[in-house]
Amino acid sequence: MLEIANLSHTYPNGTVALDDVTLSIPRGMYGLLGPNGAGKSTLMRTIATLQEPTAGTITFGAIDVIAEPEKLRRTLGYLPQDFGVYPRVSAYSMLDQVAVLKGITGKSERKSVVETLLNQVNLWAVRDKNIAGFSGGMRQRFGIAQALIGNPELIIVDEPTAGLDPEERNRFLNLLVAIGDNVVVILSTHIVDDVADLCPRMAVLANGRVQIEGSPGELIASTRGKVWKKVIDHGELESFQQSHEVISTRLFAGNTIIHVMSDTQPAGFEPVEGGLEDVYFSTLSTLRRAA
Numbered sequence: 001m002l003e004i005a006n007l008s009h010t011y012p013n014g015t016v017a018l019d020d021v022t023l024s025i026p027r028g029m030y031g032l033l034g035p036n037g038a039g040k041s042t043l044m045r046t047i048a049t050l051q052e053p054t055a056g057t058i059t060f061g062a063i064d065v066i067a068e069p070e071k072l073r074r075t076l077g078y079l080p081q082d083f084g085v086y087p088r089v090s091a092y093s094m095l096d097q098v099a100v101l102k103g104i105t106g107k108s109e110r111k112s113v114v115e116t117l118l119n120q121v122n123l124w125a126v127r128d129k130n131i132a133g134f135s136g137g138m139r140q141r142f143g144i145a146q147a148l149i150g151n152p153e154l155i156i157v158d159e160p161t162a163g164l165d166p167e168e169r170n171r172f173l174n175l176l177v178a179i180g181d182n183v184v185v186i187l188s189t190h191i192v193d194d195v196a197d198l199c200p201r202m203a204v205l206a207n208g209r210v211q212i213e214g215s216p217g218e219l220i221a222s223t224r225g226k227v228w229k230k231v232i233d234h235g236e237l238e239s240f241q242q243s244h245e246v247i248s249t250r251l252f253a254g255n256t257i258i259h260v261m262s263d264t265q266p267a268g269f270e271p272v273e274g275g276l277e278d279v280y281f282s283t284l285s286t287l288r289r290a291a
């Protein structure tokens with residue numbers, strides 16, 4: 001169990017990226033959903049011991065993460081949002097080097113770990129190719145392979161599916177599912193479907209704060225009977241935004257479909273079986289209104 005208590009972070013330029021974040025994250029897949037700038041990467045980097053918070057505590061089992069970062073690192077697998085430079089070395093040799101860094105010094109053990117992972121992430125056929133030439137999806141699969149070396153008990157993946165095509169995204173999410181329920185996996189993303197598809201528990205982070213927390217099912221149930229939809233002409237959008245609480249707009253076959261929140265059925269609207277998108281967008285819409 002990962003316990004985050006009263007965690008705050010203010011950057012030297014005064015930006016408050018995290019504001020009193022408290023979360024209990026159990027074993028299994030946990031979704032951290034939030035828009036750009038919400039503070040997700042700051043939170044992930046802080047848990048991964050890459051930066052220290054201004055205030056607050058993090059514990060993972062018996063480990064005090066801020067006081068004993070090296071202990072956490074031994075049991076951490078981290079897939080950052082951006083690796084930056086991709087080296088001109090083969091996938092095999094790079095994984096082999098990471099395995100050495102993670103303390104797997106025995107040659108035959110390392111061979112078995114590296115080969116198993118390359119097969120698991122479906123990169124065996126390209127093991128001798130340079131990572132620099134990999135597609136986005138291949139890089140992310142390589143990234144999860146390096147994160148899994150050494151059997152970590154805490155795995156953090158930061159926006160892993162951004163920019164992947166649907167087939168690669170599916171492949172990647174299936175890999176995450178296969179990691180199993182015995183470890184804590186935190187999936188940080190702004191893509192609602194990633195969380196809806198994978199995570200039994202989740203939180204929405206926005207403006208550096210936890211806005212809502214729970215199981216997707218519970219959160220969706222809380223919007224039941226409150227979400228309504230209507231097909232409108234695009235030109236009418238502004239007036240609907242003034243008269244209703246519009247939480248999302250989308251185009252479908254050239255038409256604009258709006259979803260609104262209301263305790264009673266607005267005239268001309270149809271009920272919608274709310275989904276996680278409605279939960280997420282209504283949370284963001286409430287924040288915008290309060291601003």
Ligand SMILES: Nc1ncnc2c1ncn2[C@@H]1O[C@H](COP(=O)(O)OP(=O)(O)OP(=O)(O)O)[C@@H](O)[C@H]1O
Nearest residue numbers: 011013015017034035036037038039040041042043
């Ligand atoms: N090194 C930094 N110095 C100053 N401000 C920063 C720094 N890093 C991030 N921020 C700011 O802190 C806030 C939170 O950023 P963070 O990267 O944690 O959000 P995020 O949810 O991961 O968003 P994104 O998906 O865009 O990465 C933003 O306003 C961002 O501009």
